[in-house]
Amino acid sequence: MKKLSMLLLASALALSLAACGQGKQTGGVKEPAQAQQGDTGKAPQATSKKTTYPLTLKDSSGKEFTFAKAPERIVSLSPTETEVLFAIGLGDKIVGVSDLDDYPAEAKSKPKMGNLQGNPEAIIAANPDIVFAGLSLNKNSVTKLNELKLNLFQTNPKTIDEAIDRVLLLGVITDKQDQAEQVAGQMKKEKQQVVDALKGLKPEQKKKVYIEFSPGWTVGKGEYLDDMIAIAGGVNVASDLQGWKQISEEKVIQANPDVIFFAKGVPNLEKTIRERSGWDKIAAIQGGKVVGLDDNLMSRPGPRITKALVDMAKALYPELVK
Structure with missing residues (x-):
């Protein structure tokens, strides 16, 4: 019961910046110009969305962050965040996960950072740029990680739409917007399948x-x-x-x-x-x-x-x- 309860209570989710109305944001989405159509007659192709830095926003705890660039070394203390990060193509950036992370299969081989409350010593050794976790992280762990000057970004979804928004938000933070939109698009499609059927x-x-x-x-x-x-x-x-x-x-x-x-x-x-x-x-x-x-x-x-x-x-x- 404890393990599953912790998983449920630790389920992570940041709201989308627009939807949650939290704090300010600078930087963000850069929409590239369309390629010019040449004599070949081919349709213009849009290039990938890019995040502009510095990017300033708040997490679900209300803490403000400024990202100077996309994180290169990521620790996840939540199986949910880990799934999102792998899904949007950040497996090579993940340098540590919680002991409970088991999906996708690649997560099992990542260095373990302790249970859902984290092991500060292991996290410090991983030298992360950012640590993603849920709001259920206990106050002592939060205090300890903050004292160690680790960038702890907490999330806490309350609805399916917020779960989708969190995927998009992590895509913006990590400059993986195209991949995040693909994942979010599939989630929206599956939700709409149910809505339409009922x-x-x-x-x-x-x-x-x-x-x-x-x-x-x-x-x-x-x-x-x-x-x-x-x-x-x-x-x-x-x-x-x-x-x-x-x-x-x-x-x-x-x-x-x-x-x-x-x-x-x-x-x-x-x-x-x-x-x-x-x-x-x-x-x-x-x-x-x-x-x-x-x-x-x-x-x-x-x-x-x-x-x-x-x-x-x-x-x-x-x-x-x-």
Whole structure:
């Protein structure tokens, strides 16, 4: 439970600069001029977007950064950030990852920087230009890394759109805008696939959903998993709670969800759910709608989170989402 809870709580995400409205920005996107059309008759070709430096912006903690150039040496203390960085072509710039980073496969061979709270000695030895982490990093770790003059950039996505925006933001910071836009474009496409498939769904047709990522723990409003449930056409039965919370068995029975999602990598979690006293009367269990979701997709609001969204929507409405 601790590992998965840490992953979920450590899920990283900076808001896009426009969307989050945080702080100022100097530098940024440089739109290159179109190539001139010559006598060959070929259409003009646009060159790649480039980030102009110095670039000044704030992270999700409110701390202001000024990047003089694209980071050359990157440490990631979050599996989510690591997935984003690899996805936008920065694998060769990553000099350290957390002990929990396992995707893509190349991440496993990177030097380990400790758990999700980081090992200051290992991080110092890696000599990074920037350290990416989630807001769940404890205060002692933040203080220590700041005292060591390490550039700690924290992120904290709360919605699917913010997860997409974070990809774009890291692309701007690292001068990988074209690659980031490709990744973000695929994420937007997968999200839109779900939105389009469910556009005719009426409020009274929406199914009640309960999600459990470790025994007795669920998620309420204000987090990306709650946003996922809503986009997938579900109604979160724990939406009266805020954030990651423990929930009583009686409350779930009373809510009577139509579908129960669980983290399928947690040992015996499905068995635990099915064997709880009184839960055999819940519609989801009676109807055979207890569905396991991939732990990593579920716990990391990175490039693959919209694939988890599609999986969730298919489980809820297989007749609509193909």
